[in-house]
Amino acid sequence: MKPKSLSPSRSLPPRRLLAIAAATALFSSQGAHASQQTKHPKATLTGTEVVCPLGTFICPPRPDNFALCRPNGMLEFYDPFLSKDSALRATANTNVWADHVESPDQVIYHLSGHVKTIRADQELHADFADYNSDTTDYDARGKVHYQEASQLVSADHITGNTDNSTGVATGNVRYQMLDSHGNGTAVRGEMLDADRNRYTKTTYSTCDIGRHIWEIRAKQIDTDQTTGRGIARDATMTMYGVPFFYFPWMTFPLNNDRQSGFLFPYFEHTGNAGYQFRIPYYFNLAPNYDATLTPRYYSLRGAMLSGEVRYMFPRTTGEFQIEFLPHDNYNDQKLTSTSIDTQGQQRYLYRFVNSTSLWPGWSLNTNIMRASDQNYLRDFGNDLFTISTALLYSSVYLNGGGNWWNASIGGDMWQNVDPSEANSVEPYKRLPRATFNMDIPFARWYDFGLNSEAVKFSKFNQVEGARLDMTPYVDADFQGSAWFFRPKLAYRYTSYSLDSGYQRYNYYGQVGTAGTSPFTESNPSRSLPIVSLDQGLIFERSTSMFGSNYTQTLEPRLYYLYVPYRNQNNLPLFDTGLMAFDDWMLFAPNQFSGADRQMNANNLTAAVTTRFLDDGGVERVSATFGQIHYFTPQRVQTPCTLTNTTTSNVNGCAAATNWSGSDYVAELNTQLNDQWTASTEYLWNPNTRLTDLGTFTLQRRLGFDGILNFSYRFRRGLVEQYDVSAVYPLSERWRLIGEWTYSELDKRTVEALAGVQYEGCCVKVSVVARRYVTGYYGVVTALPPGQTAPGSDTAVMFQLEFKGMGTFSGQTESVLRRDILGYQ
Template identity: 85%
Template structure:
């Protein structure tokens, strides 16, 4: 801590002067502790923290919490009633008491016997103290105790000079930071100046005093208050008194501020890369940019360097991530395509994410992801989320907008990173792509708008060309407190300009001999009107349930959609597919994604929703039931490969699936939701989901979910964070596929959290996407393989973690994990 300025000493009475001298001695001696000026949010000490709300997709990490530490674990002389406001020091009076005071020449003062001085947030105790007012030298001896708002300190003997901000503490030096929970001991502590300190034969830990589960033991520890960083030389990390890590040089944080230095290593094992070791180094280059470099070593593949750079300037900000392996030592034909032998090859992955503001309302957004080969994520991924990534998306756009309009110009492209698929699965590149949308209100109820998009599509060995899609519209929004009526009239025009040679292709590649191409024109087009009427009522009443008062709503809604039929079999399929029917499609104007197909419609959707709102307006229950009634058949279809007609008969059903939804959270301990789609024509269930989440105590959670989509998947998932005791938690996640009759992912682990340490051991078994020999020439259809990863994470609270990777995976896999 930096000494505060004091009034001139010669103008003060001797007794007050001596009191200030004694306090000044402590200002100097406080530099003799190992971790001064550490500042943490108070919530990390008193246990106050926000519990992740039920239903949150990914919960934020909790800050370090020392609530499990021993209550009232301060040094024995701590005074809880002393002021905590250090800003009062310059103007506060100093109070002193002692058994004896001597001053033979009004320059040197001697105090002895139960010395006690108090000024604002500072309090000093000693048996003896001497002070020279001419030289500002001081000498405090015998049970020297000092307290201020942020720290405690004790020593047998402290000497120093107030003017030079120097001091020397010897004999049983002990210290404690009241805000960061850091504490330790030293044989000798020296204050070099107001901001730099050196300690000999010292220890440091954030554990309870006298109960150090872990600590740093060093021949010498220096601290720098300007950087809030400590450096230990000849340092050994000890756990339960057993040394497990030695370093001649170790840098560690004294606060939560970003600081350069080594982060703690990380260990993991996977089947495809072997044992993995990482040692990150963080570079705090400036307040607005930093970087992290992480050397890695894989026992089966070799050395790799990865890194991350972050920057934030007035008009640009972004992140750059990369992984680079100069030579891959691993080669296994079982998992490697024959056209790409990874042995001896460079492997890399990079991601650039940037946003740059050019002028008000205009900015450039960049998102580029590329890998050296399509096997990269399979070989170096260590979880199901990474392994299941099949495409890497890249885009660059110039974006602009105003009060009633927005526009963009740029392009998109994809890279296939699924080893089991040929590169032909990559979507069309849209280079360039431009959009322009506007919505202009006029009169009281009306809007005039336009959505438009122009693209140029490119894909090897497929039909290519440009597309323009324009949809001007006029809509209105008539509404009152208990009703709404929203008519809309739109006109959709889509035109193409196909490149030469379009006659040689079908929808999915070159046509075979004797097959007629569906593309008979180089400039096909489509034009049709779209009319919709959306109307609803809202009724309310007061009701009660389980001795709780609620407001219940009843909300009937009708949505009419009319779109005339247009034959679109001569239009290509650049970026369009049939979307799975879901609840939101009850009120959608098109069942196809992209602009290549516009469905015909003469439909009426009828739906009703009821809600229960508590007195605070929180929605505790919501239920919806609805269906679309078709007055004309659905004629527009997505064609199969090599044909110009639909794969299945035109849909002439009288109605769509019945859609039923229910979600409830009657209290803060549990929530449940379900969705059910039943087809009255086939009398089969098309979709069924059920999710239940139950809170177990303060930090436990139980999740159960069932997911069914006919012909696509049927899965059960159970996950839990189960608190065994105050300090122990069991963690598990199991996902089972009924269709594949196998476990998709299984995770099991145990966590221990004490006063100053967290330990996590997690094992994961997951499907890695494929198993068998793959060739890019004629890919087979291999069955899914599997891999196993074991992760170990050890965190010393207040010192940083070995890695946040285990924690991030658990937050992603277990709903509500925190």
């Protein structure tokens, strides 16, 4: 039941149906009354599409588009100017036109020659008709055409009653739904009332009239516009005339409203799970909550049951997902030292996400995700994204905020799901964790603020304790139309309370030799001031380029940062690491994540940016160049120097340096028109004279729905990859799909995908094959001791979609949208 306080706009998004509901799912009718309360955009007969903007990472799925259908799909007699409101019938007059009229008693009228009657949304044409003005009975014969708000009907003979909105059509009956592209033929058609119709010995399809690639053939089909569904009895579904499904009872949608029923089945094959088949069933329980139950079968591992529940109440929204395999049948003959034997075990994965508004300004947010074992994602994943996930994150937080402050209290934890790593790679549990931040404006230009955090860290066989980090500050923002000046003065204080036994640990865990621990006291602390000055100018001029007029800006910027040096080697490393240098770090006050390390600084960043804006204000070209100059050496370290590790940013550690300047940073982004866009970033180290980072991305639109992507990614010592992906339209109906990722460091293909798609008037077919590595480490030289290069797995996915019976985007669509930038 829909809560009275919940507006229709708060309903959940629709799930699209395959429209095959077996007789065992009779209870699906319980949600019929709810689906009509929340209307969604109807499918149109012509179809419209919105092109996904260039540069968009994940494009939304396209709605049903019937533009490939024949233009005469609405039959030849459709009147677009007729009223669409059937509620007007009760008070509307009936207007009649004919070439000849005979009335023997002024009650019975015999009409002939171009007979036409109109009442509200009803319009009838015939060669001959008899009409009773007292009873409103009519009898129409010869090329009878009937139109109402929801459908069109043509037949040789139609009899009925105007007041009751009833009628019977016989002889060459054809019908077409106006809220969808559904159409068919029947031996007999009945209008039961203003919203319900019945067809006997009938067919139904969304294909072109007379060209049904697929259709439902049934002894009887009932349609109900109030529920937006059709019910077929003794039904067979055929494709090219060949039956492939039979049900004594089945239901299908007449529009895009949410309805209970089966979603599209999904087929796949992977090396770790074998052949897979799944067919979800969707439960439209109410406008604000629903559920999806998905039985699965893996040929190598057995039967799995997965499900999802979504809910949306006035104060709470969320979803719960679970996958459960009661008994794993797979006997892995290739067990390694890091994998486990899961034969006969229960396997599961669950995720719970919830957001509850407790009172104004405060909410409780939960995100919990856990797996039964480290091998779960490797065994049941079907793409590189899932396989390469190493940690599952869970958190619970109470969050609050006001005009000048925000606060939170809760905790975080992680689960290791990388079978090549021991559980010691899991980060510290941060439980409890509390934060409080404020920013209070005073005077005209000034702000006073505070960033603070208090955390308790725990991890097996590691030094444990609590940390308090506080940074009060005062800043100002002086600015004009062509300049800005932003000084900031902060003071950072960090203190620890280490648990007993801290002397037995070093940065990497328990040690057996006394005197090797860097932790010399139970309550170490660090305090220091942080001073920064950020200033810049903005110049503009009019210019032209490639025959177009632009406004060019020149934006020089200086950023000075001063932080005195503090020796921090006696502080633990709970959640802190060195961040890879990138463009945004030109103006960052710290090169470390977390609060365990604060870099020393006497730095000046000089950068300049230029932009080209077209007459509409759209940024067509932007370029940035900058560098940090160090007046004093970078002395704050992470433990790499304590273990004789050489100075490097590659391994995530930082050693003392005497470099006079950072990498040179250069960026260029351009989109001169709506057909292509390109971006590049380059970092060159003047001290080592080596390239630290280089990226290049190009995207080109091919026709209306085609796309071509090329990218190159290089990070010295970590990754060097090429990636090419494309959706190439061979015609308006056929598309080739491909994606290839190659690692230059590994000298191997990381992921490859190839497929073909066909889209016709009423059907879509996708066949996609994927090859991807399992347990990918990034570089072969980084493999753990004793580990060999990761293997590969293959997945073959097939999806068949019948338009108008639902547009559920199954696993194939979601994989393509994630793997191919701009896929739609």
